[in-house]
Amino acid sequence: MSRLLSKTILILAGAVLTGSLVARSQNPAQGLAQNSASPSRSGLNIVVLDPAHGGTDPGARGTGGIRESDIVLDLAAQLKRNLESQGFQVMQTRTTNENPSFDDRSALANAQTGAIFLTLHVSSTGLSGTVRAYTMPDMPIAQARGGLIPWDQAQAAYLPLSRKLGDAIQGELTQRFKGSPANVQTAFIRQLRTTAAPAIAIEISSVSMQDKANLDRMLPGVADAVVRGVVVFRPSYVTPAVPGVPPGARP
């Protein structure tokens, strides 16, 4: 109980600082994301990078000793440099070997205005040297209550934008990494469900490579392709309409 309470206070404090408000009740199912109180800046300005796993959770592990949690941290650092050179502000859910909760990671993106969310993964399986982008499958559009959208279905209103972002990034990845799928894939990814922003997962195959250097060599290409995809997507960014939320307000 005290952990939840402190989490709520932390998220409220973070949200107030960034100029928009995300409110969470103690019951996550009744947690709601509230519209920005301040006038929202239009356009995509912020990219939230989420290097998955960390801390006691190494994620996928290869027989050659490759750990997913380490590789995604390296990828995030390279992405950050490339994105900043394109004029984006970059925020990371973690920069060290720690493991924030799924909700805390989503909360960072949900507290921003004009942000997209990229969760970064390396798989155990799949054709080595390929990269896939994923969005959530269809979700019921959540009816906002009193200008608030349910935390558990925060991604629903953003799905069309997430697909557009995923297709833009997958297109760039497929050009560079042959054998990758032509279109964005769908998967019920826990991290994406509670994220109130255009959000995708990017997964590289795989930790099963015997030599880590081969995987390391992929990272600059992945970072470059992802940033190109984000730049292609940038003009498509609009504030999505949410039932129950007045037009112009940020869900």
Place this chain on the structure above:
Amino acid sequence: MNSKWRVRILIGLLAAVLAAAIYFPILKQRVKKQARVQQTSEEQARRELVQSLNANSNEPKVKAKLFWASDSEDGTLAPTIVELPLSNDPVLRAKQVLNTLLAGPVDAELHTLPSDAALLAFYILPNGTAIADFSEAMANSIPSGVQSEQLAVDSITETLEANVPQVRRLKILIHGQEVETLAGHLDLTGAFPVNGKAVALVVPQKK
């Protein structure tokens, strides 16, 4: 009390503390071992019970369609026809196809589920939501990743869709418990659509 007695009591206390320090780790290990044996035998019993469903069936063999990994296209499933004595009872039928799915195809490379995982229980609620309870190996032994976890769930839902029309949605439990993810990626908090893709992810509405 003279000092001689004090020393004796002190030595006695020290000996007791020393004995406890030696004995407690041994006791702890014994309790843990006992719990492990009990859990394994419980799972073994359930596994045998479920597996006997296939062996003892007198039903005529029908063609069941099972979904394992495709050997031609990475990250996709391919249907395989397997002749099974499928029951007309939807719960028994679901158990039969899921146990065959768990046993896997001849080519181990095409497994979608961990070979050491077992189906512990399966129910269908009146609203068409099925509850499948798998042993912990389902979460612990599966290769971690979005692709592998989604393929595992898809192989279960597509196999149910092809063989058990009564199932509309599937809720997956691990050892009787609701878990947040399968192995760090796939969301298990809701129910997956089966038989009709229009039915989207059902997020539990907690009161």
